[in-house]
Amino acid sequence: MAFYLDFENKIKNIQEEIELAEIRKDDHAKAIFEKELDKVVEQTYSNLSAYQQLQLARHQDRPYAIDYVKLIMHDYHEIHGERTFRDDPAIVCYMGYIDEQKCVVIGEQKGRGTKNKLKRNFGMPHPEGYRKALRAVKLAEKFNLPVLMLIDTPGAYPGLGAEERGQSEAIARNLYELSDLGTTTISVVIGEGGSGGALAIGVADRLAMMRYSVFSVISPEGCAAILWNDPTKVETATKALKITAEDLKELDLIDDIIDEPLIGAHRDKNRAADAIKNYFLREVSALEKLSIDERLAKRYARLESIGRFQEDSKA
Amino acid sequence: MIFGDLLKKVKRERPSPKDAPKHWIKCKKCQAIMYYKEIAEKSFVCPKCDNHMRINAAQRIEMLTDAGSFEEHDANLKPIDPLSFVDKKSYKQRVEESVEKTGRHSAVISGSCTIGGISTELVVFDFDFMGGSLGSVEGEKIVRAVNRAIERRVGVVIVSASGGARMQESTFSLMQMAKTSAALRRLDKEKLPFISILTDPTFGGVSASFAMLGDIIIAEPGTIIGFAGARVIKQTIGAELPEGFQSAEFLVEHGLIDMVEHRKTLKSTVGNLLKIMSR
Ligand SMILES: [Zn+2]
Numbered sequence: 001m002a003f004y005l006d007f008e009n010k011i012k013n014i015q016e017e018i019e020l021a022e023i024r025k026d027d028h029a030k031a032i033f034e035k036e037l038d039k040v041v042e043q044t045y046s047n048l049s050a051y052q053q054l055q056l057a058r059h060q061d062r063p064y065a066i067d068y069v070k071l072i073m074h075d076y077h078e079i080h081g082e083r084t085f086r087d088d089p090a091i092v093c094y095m096g097y098i099d100e101q102k103c104v105v106i107g108e109q110k111g112r113g114t115k116n117k118l119k120r121n122f123g124m125p126h127p128e129g130y131r132k133a134l135r136a137v138k139l140a141e142k143f144n145l146p147v148l149m150l151i152d153t154p155g156a157y158p159g160l161g162a163e164e165r166g167q168s169e170a171i172a173r174n175l176y177e178l179s180d181l182g183t184t185t186i187s188v189v190i191g192e193g194g195s196g197g198a199l200a201i202g203v204a205d206r207l208a209m210m211r212y213s214v215f216s217v218i219s220p221e222g223c224a225a226i227l228w229n230d231p232t233k234v235e236t237a238t239k240a241l242k243i244t245a246e247d248l249k250e251l252d253l254i255d256d257i258i259d260e261p262l263i264g265a266h267r268d269k270n271r272a273a274d275a276i277k278n279y280f281l282r283e284v285s286a287l288e289k290l291s292i293d294e295r296l297a298k299r300y301a302r303l304e305s306i307g308r309f310q311e312d313s314k315a
Numbered sequence: 316m317i318f319g320d321l322l323k324k325v326k327r328e329r330p331s332p333k334d335a336p337k338h339w340i341k342c343k344k345c346q347a348i349m350y351y352k353e354i355a356e357k358s359f360v361c362p363k364c365d366n367h368m369r370i371n372a373a374q375r376i377e378m379l380t381d382a383g384s385f386e387e388h389d390a391n392l393k394p395i396d397p398l399s400f401v402d403k404k405s406y407k408q409r410v411e412e413s414v415e416k417t418g419r420h421s422a423v424i425s426g427s428c429t430i431g432g433i434s435t436e437l438v439v440f441d442f443d444f445m446g447g448s449l450g451s452v453e454g455e456k457i458v459r460a461v462n463r464a465i466e467r468r469v470g471v472v473i474v475s476a477s478g479g480a481r482m483q484e485s486t487f488s489l490m491q492m493a494k495t496s497a498a499l500r501r502l503d504k505e506k507l508p509f510i511s512i513l514t515d516p517t518f519g520g521v522s523a524s525f526a527m528l529g530d531i532i533i534a535e536p537g538t539i540i541g542f543a544g545a546r547v548i549k550q551t552i553g554a555e556l557p558e559g560f561q562s563a564e565f566l567v568e569h570g571l572i573d574m575v576e577h578r579k580t581l582k583s584t585v586g587n588l589l590k591i592m593s594r
Contacts, residue, residue, distance in 0.1 A: 156523075158543030158551050163561060166571045167542040168522035172496060176528055179497030180504075195480075196492060196523040196542075203493045217480050217489040217520070222547075227402035227482060241485045242398050251397070253486050303497045304458060306490040307451030308397040 002267075003060050007052055010040045011263075041263045048212075051235040053244045054220060056212040057191050061266040063273070064123075065092055065107025065150040068190065071273035072098050072280075073105060079139075081132060085165065088129030090121045090153070091201075093136035098148070098277055101284065104140040106133045106201055107150035110191070123192075124157035127170035130200050134174055137181055146184040146284045148276075149201040154219060156197030171200040178203035179303060180296055184287045186280050188258060189213040189245075190265070205299050206283050209245035210272070211260035216243040253306065342366050344537075358578045367535045367578055369515060371417070372424045372441035375474055379582050380428040380437065387426040389459055392452045394421060397487055406483035413444040421452040422477070425460045430472065431586020433593060436464040440476040440514075440521075447477035449520050450484045454491030457525060461498040470508035470589050471499075475526045479519020492524035499528050508592035510585055513540050513563065513572065531588055532572040534563035535581070540572075 004012040014037045021030035048056070056062070069076065069092070076096025081087040094105045110123035133149075140147045156167055178185065178201075185204035193202065193215030202215075209215060218226075220238040225231050242248065245257045258275050265272030287295055340351045345364035354361070358378055359368040370378070376385050400406040414420055422444035428437050438460050440447040457473065464471045480488040502509055511529030513522075515538040523542055526532075534540060541561040549556060559565050566572045576584050 156542060158547045160548065160552060160554075160556065160560070163541050163543070163548065164569050166527070166569070168540075169527040169571060171523040171542070172492075172525070172527040175493045175496035175524055176500045176503075179493065179500050195489065196520055199489060199493060203497070215486060217485050218482055223482055229403070237402075240398070240400055240402065241482075243485070248486060251486070253490060300497055300501070303490070303494045306487065306494055307455050308395055308484075308487055309451045309455060310393045310395050312391040312393060314391050 005052070005055050005059065007044060007048075011037065011044060011267075014040060045262050045264070049235075049239070050242075050244050050247070051220075051238045053212055054214050054238050056264055056266070057214040059264070059266045060112070062191050063265050063269045064112070065109045065152055065190065067269060068150060068273050068276060069094055069105055069107065071269065072277040074098075076105075079136060082128045082135050084131065085128045088121075088126050088132055089119050090123055090125040090157070091129035091133050093132060095139070095145070098280060101146065101281060103146050103148060103280075103284075104136055105148045105150070106136055107190075108153040108198070108201065110152060121157060123153045124155060125153065125197060125200075126157050126159070126162045127165045127167050130156075130170040130174050133201055134177055137178065137183075137185070141181055141183045144183055146280075146288075147181075147186070147204075148280050149185065149187040149204060150276075151187060151189040151193050151198045151202055151213075151215075152191035153194050153197050154192055155194035156200070171196045174200040175203055179300065182292055182296070184284050184295065185299075186283055188276055188279070189215050189254075190276070193243075194219060203299075203303070205287050205295055206255045208256040208258050208279060209248065209254050210258050210265060210276075211245055211262075212264055213245055214243040215245075215248055215254070216241050342368070360578050365536065365577075367515070367537055369442055369476070371443050372419075372439040372474075375439045375514075376424060376426075376428075376437070378578070379439075379472075379474070379585065380430055381432065385426050385428040385437070387424060388463070389425055389456050390420070392421060392455060394450055394452050394484075396483070397451075398483070398485055400483040400485070402483070409445060409483065417441055417444045419444060421456065422447045422450070423453045423456050425456045427463065427467075430589060431583060433586055433589040434467065434469045435589055436460040436467070436469060436471045437474075438471070439474040442476040442478075442516075445481060447475070447521070448479065448481035448488070449477060449491050449495075449524075450481035450488050451491065453481075454488075454494050457495045458498040461495075461502050464502060464507055465505050468505075468507065470510065470592065471502060472510045472512065472585060472589075473525060473529075474512040474514060475517045475521050476514045477517060477519075477521040477526075479521055489520065492520050495525040496528060499525055503530075506594075508589060510588060512581070512585070513538050515539055518542070518544060527571075529573075530592065531574075533574050533576050533581070533584065534566065534572055535578055536563060536575050538563040538575075540566055 111117035111120035187204040189209040223237040224233040342361040344366035513534040
């Protein structure tokens with residue numbers, strides 16, 4: 001059963017009409033409703049508030065990392081574990097192909113349905129998940145394979161074992177190593193980019209966001225609770241934090257917005273997957289025209305330039 | 316600016332022991348009441364229960380560096396408000412209040428100094444400035460300190476005391492985690508030492524970036540260190556946390572940091588380690 005958010009109600013009604021028309025085999029009615037759908041989609045989605053975009057980023061029908069892997073990879077194998085403690089199902093790693101391109105794909109994975117959500121820990125990795133990702137990118141470096149990292153997490157898991165095993169260190173280590181990893185890296189926020197837990201697979205030659213994804217220093221809920229001391233201020237916090245792809249591109253904090261279908265990845269998984277695939281292949285081929293030293297210098301220069309402050313002349 | 320002037324300036328803006336109401340200070344841990352001057356001479360460590368009280372950045376620099384050796388850099392960097400952020404107060408107002416409170420424009424003081432005779436670049440967080448939060452200015456100061464260290468072929472010491480990323484700078488703040496970690500990776504490649512000193516508290520975006528990347532990581536006794544705050548963890552797992560959870564001692568036991576060092580021996584330990592790791 002498809003799930004619709006409040007502001008998607010009109011779309012829901014028309015899509016039901018289209019389904020009925022299909023059952024009736026009434027092509028004429030179907031064509032009319034499809035045209036109507038395009039119009040309503042345009043109206044609904046071209047003027048979304050930041051909070052509505054947050055809801056889309058977390059939409060339960062939105063494709064997760066494994067959904068994209070199945071749509072864009074072939075002849076692939078999942079690789080498991082960081083060789084120390086355990087395999088973390090909240091991060092998945094694959095070796096395989098995207099078209100002709102050999103590659104490594106890493107993703108933060110949310111679950112669907114209660115059992116699966118628990119298995120994937122709601123997409124919140126433990127330290128061993130980040131260490132598995134590090135192991136996978138080191139393999140990619142060794143065999144000169146480009147890496148695609150799919151970000152989709154509410155945040156790194158805040159738990160007892162996570163702290164005992166060094167959640168902070170695991171995230172920090174990834175930032176450190178990814179900053180000069182000797183292969184081409186592309187990170188894409190596909191849904192929720194929650195804080196340090198997202199950034200831990202977000203340091204790359206290219207950082208891009210799907211049209212309806214979000215990326216933030218803290219969840220709007222957490223921000224509302226801390227700064228407003230009022231959990232009902234989530235919408236206000238969402239707006240203030242500037243977490244949408246459009247805002248972050250405007251602030252020059254990301255490189256690109258991926259052309260997710262206007263109706264949303266959750267309503268057209270194939271086109272969303274194609275958009276990611278095309279972006280990855282295009283950017284890898286552009287980046288690999290440069291030498292690895294040039295790429296690393298650019299990656300570093302980009303990081304070093306981030307920040308806004310005032311520099312007074314010295315007294 | 317020479318450090319002596321800096322300390323004078325800071326001292327002018329805080330109540331000196333002489334003007335401090337009643338001249339007394341209460342230990343938050345054992346509740347003992349002590350004479351301010353006496354506790355100051357003991358580096359703000361409680362003589363009764365050994366509690367390491369929070370100190371500000373200027374006091375830390377005085378305690379850790381060789382007398383007269385500290386020369387501040389980048390004090391001319393000031394925060395701006397890139398997102399026009401307003402919560403219960405505006406970011407601008409919060410900065411103004413912190414400037415008033417600390418006499419400084421950011422949550423870190425950075426500069427060149429010697430520690431036990433060894434030249435080093437030092438960065439010290441000030442918890443009094445917006446909870447020592449990591450924003451654009453703080454990140455930039457760290458990167459510049461690392462760059463100076465590479466140029467001068469010396470090590471870097473960072474003393475953290477921070478609640479984490481500065482939410483009012485949102486993603487600009489988040490990205491400082493990557494920016495500072497990347498700079499330290501460069502220092503590492505140059506085979507220059509980085510000592511990370513964790514003081515109470517060290518959390519969130521600070522612990523999950525440069526603070527956990529030291530060649531050697533040292534914490535003061537009783538320091539609370541973690542990725543997530545205890546309250547959030549308790550809510551998430553719905554259970555009580557074990558005694559001493561996230562304390563410096565807990566982190567040593569779990570192999571996450573190298574040592575817990577008493578404040579009175581911190582300087583000599585750092586100086587000696589820098590000496591061992593220098594060529
Ligand atoms: Zn005491």
